[in-house]
Amino acid sequence: MVINNDINKLNDKDAFKVPAGYFDNLTQRVMERIDSEDVGRVDTDIHTTKTVGMWTRKSFWISLTSTAAACVAIVLTLNVFTTSQTTDNANAIASAKTESASTLAEEDLLSYALYDGDDVYAYLSGETY
Amino acid sequence: MFDERDLINRLQNESTRRKAFEELVSRYSNKLYWQIRHLVVDHDDADDILQNVFLKTWNSIGAFKGDSQLYTWLYRIAYNESLTFLSKKKNNLSIDDLDDGIANKLESDEYYDGNEAQVLLQQAIATLPEKQRAVFTMKYYEEMKYEDMAQVTGTSVGALKASFFHAVQKITAYVKSKEL
Numbered sequence: 417m418v419i420n421n422d423i424n425k426l427n428d429k430d431a432f433k434v435p436a437g438y439f440d441n442l443t444q445r446v447m448e449r450i451d452s453e454d455v456g457r458v459d460t461d462i463h464t465t466k467t468v469g470m471w472t473r474k475s476f477w478i479s480l481t482s483t484a485a486a487c488v489a490i491v492l493t494l495n496v497f498t499t500s501q502t503t504d505n506a507n508a509i510a511s512a513k514t515e516s517a518s519t520l521a522e523e524d525l526l527s528y529a530l531y532d533g534d535d536v537y538a539y540l541s542g543e544t545y
Numbered sequence: 546m547f548d549e550r551d552l553i554n555r556l557q558n559e560s561t562r563r564k565a566f567e568e569l570v571s572r573y574s575n576k577l578y579w580q581i582r583h584l585v586v587d588h589d590d591a592d593d594i595l596q597n598v599f600l601k602t603w604n605s606i607g608a609f610k611g612d613s614q615l616y617t618w619l620y621r622i623a624y625n626e627s628l629t630f631l632s633k634k635k636n637n638l639s640i641d642d643l644d645d646g647i648a649n650k651l652e653s654d655e656y657y658d659g660n661e662a663q664v665l666l667q668q669a670i671a672t673l674p675e676k677q678r679a680v681f682t683m684k685y686y687e688e689m690k691y692e693d694m695a696q697v698t699g700t701s702v703g704a705l706k707a708s709f710f711h712a713v714q715k716i717t718a719y720v721k722s723k724e725l
Contacts (some may be wrong), residue, residue: 423721430658431657431658431659431660431663432579432582432583432656432657432658432659433588433655433656433658434578434588434656435588435656438592439574439575439578442570442574442578442595443567443570443571443574445596446570446574446596446600447563447566447567447570449596449599449600450566450599450600461708468589501564524686
């Protein structure tokens with residue numbers, strides 16, 4: 417076939433050269449480039465592959481620490497406020513109870529003091545008064 | 546005797562990956578280099594592309610499921626990288642670059658030692674569309690089977706045969722036009 421013969425005459429496979437020793441250190445250069453541009457991007461489809469994921473990212477830990485610090489601050493503030501309020505409430509309740517108890521005691525005392533024998537008799541006999 | 550399955554297993558195991566990858570580079574770099582080099586011609590370009598191929602291979606080795614041969618997978622990455630390179634390069638070339646520019650560059654290229662006729666062939670190849678150029682170099686330089694080329698390119702055997710035929714026609718026409 418004329419066309420193929422013409423092109424085959426031009427075959428220039430031997431015309432291509434490489435620098436001396438190019439293939440000798442190619443593996444080393446490839447590995448160095450992998451190390452320098454590394455890597456953390458190894459595909460995660462296989463579970464055994466090494467992945468720099470969320471838990472090992474610096475930015476993630478900074479965010480997490482900041483969030484935790486903010487939460488602690490909020491909790492402490494609320495705690496102080498709540499404790500203070502609780503103490504106030506407790507004091508108020510205690511005070512009210514004391515006041516109430518003393519008030520009731522006085523009223524009871526007055527009531528009891530106003531009772532007389534006729535009242536007791538009427539109560540026991542079911543009479544209205 | 547080389548056991549490809551064993552190499553794949555070691556590549557997918559974190560503790561053995563690095564050593565296995567060095568073995569992969571050592572085993573396939575020569576063949577991949579020449580396939581890239583015949584397509585892009587310039588040594589420095591071929592070297593850059595080859596390193597990118599291995600970098601991408603390293604980054605995606607976990608995704609390799611062993612559906613095809615390891616070399617076919619590597620060659621597919623090399624094919625895609627080379628086509629991307631040629632496409633970018635084509636956008637930066639003028640019509641003049643495709644003729645005298647390539648001839649001048651090859652004549653001054655210390656890693657290309659072709660005669661006048663061989664430089665003419667390179668000029669002719671450079672006029673082909675990227676995919677046709679890839680098909681031509683796979684068949685012409687590497688003497689690949691169409692079935693293997695189909696796996697690499699994702700193109701049917703019939704389409705590849707047609708592509709090679711058209712490439713030969715164009716190259717022959719170009720060479721004859723320069724000989725007149």
